[in-house]
Amino acid sequence: MKIGYPCINTMLGCCANRTFRLSSYSPARFVDTVHSNLDALRQILEYNVAQKLLFFRISSCIIPFASHDVVTVDWRAFFAPKLKSLGDYIRAHNIRISMHPDQFVVLNSPHEHIVENSVRELVYHASFLDSLGLDTTHKMQIHGGGAYGDKPQALQRFITTYKRLSTEVTQRLVIENDERIYSVQDCLFLYRELGIPLLFDVLHHECLNNGESVAEALAQALQTWNEKDGIGMIDYSSQAPQAKRGKHIQSLDENHFRMFLETTRHLDFDIMLEVKDKQESALKALKIAQDLKRII
DNA sequence: GCCGGTCAAGGTCTT
DNA sequence: AAGACCTTGACCGGC
Numbered sequence: 663m664k665i666g667y668p669c670i671n672t673m674l675g676c677c678a679n680r681t682f683r684l685s686s687y688s689p690a691r692f693v694d695t696v697h698s699n700l701d702a703l704r705q706i707l708e709y710n711v712a713q714k715l716l717f718f719r720i721s722s723c724i725i726p727f728a729s730h731d732v733v734t735v736d737w738r739a740f741f742a743p744k745l746k747s748l749g750d751y752i753r754a755h756n757i758r759i760s761m762h763p764d765q766f767v768v769l770n771s772p773h774e775h776i777v778e779n780s781v782r783e784l785v786y787h788a789s790f791l792d793s794l795g796l797d798t799t800h801k802m803q804i805h806g807g808g809a810y811g812d813k814p815q816a817l818q819r820f821i822t823t824y825k826r827l828s829t830e831v832t833q834r835l836v837i838e839n840d841e842r843i844y845s846v847q848d849c850l851f852l853y854r855e856l857g858i859p860l861l862f863d864v865l866h867h868e869c870l871n872n873g874e875s876v877a878e879a880l881a882q883a884l885q886t887w888n889e890k891d892g893i894g895m896i897d898y899s900s901q902a903p904q905a906k907r908g909k910h911i912q913s914l915d916e917n918h919f920r921m922f923l924e925t926t927r928h929l930d931f932d933i934m935l936e937v938k939d940k941q942e943s944a945l946k947a948l949k950i951a952q953d954l955k956r957i958i
Numbered sequence: 959g960c961c962g963g964t965c966a967a968g969g970t971c972t973t
Numbered sequence: 974a975a976g977a978c979c980t981t982g983a984c985c986g987g988c
Contacts, residue, residue: 670981670982677982677983679982679983680983680984681965681982681983681984682983682984682985683964683965683984683985684965684966685965686984686985723983727966729966729967730966730967732966764967764968764980765967765968765969765979765980766966766967766968767967767968768967768968768969771968771969773968776967776968779966779967780967780968783967807968807969808968808969808970809969809970810969841979842969842970842971842979843969843970908979909979909980910980938981
């Protein structure tokens, strides 16, 4: 079991997701920003290794506007040495990486141009992970997309689009249950049709489910990961009190987390902690997992 | 320097 | 039909 946090370290004062306005694009600005992001990423990963936080989500804007036509710099070639060095570091320290292309990636949109842009975005993410020389246990996670008033039809469109994707994309792509439309059962349907692994999100499951307990749903999700995928990844969070359903809590609810680990003690998986205070809560979670002998 | 409006991209729900 | 929300920070222009 590994524990990690997404994209941002709130303590180090460096930032691996700097970007700029599209209208401010210039090759110089682009190169400068990417250098800065990659250097910051290295710094964060070194901190994580020192703390034994061996799971990390890299921000989608590590290479800003990478899937947009405006970028003329061949970033994979230009940054090849730095990318290789980062990848070597990740492998040497047995870090696991995920990425999460955001809400604009919608594979089942009825609009062809949206699907096209989504595919370009996935190609970029896969290409970035490839540029680090990482194997297919390093994943990119997306949601099912919209329902458009006809979920069965929307699921079919997902299947059709998925079958058009290149191996570079599908070998890294996993689907995450969301809190409004696509439940674990819906994602399992896609798994049976396509073989796409299911990344289980605890909080989303608590918002939208078909009556299965967290432990039952998680066990089903973990079975969708095969050897090439590595052990299952999950997103863990709990409900922010007195906030809208589905809102992530500010800081780890240690009792909730301990209970979650206890009810799932027969299972092994890597945990991405979706909590606002980032590494602070990840460190608390790590300690709890160590106390419960889930991490040696 | 600081503040607040704005930022490539979508979809759903509320008003 | 239009706006808020998701989730969130960082940018950038205006003071």
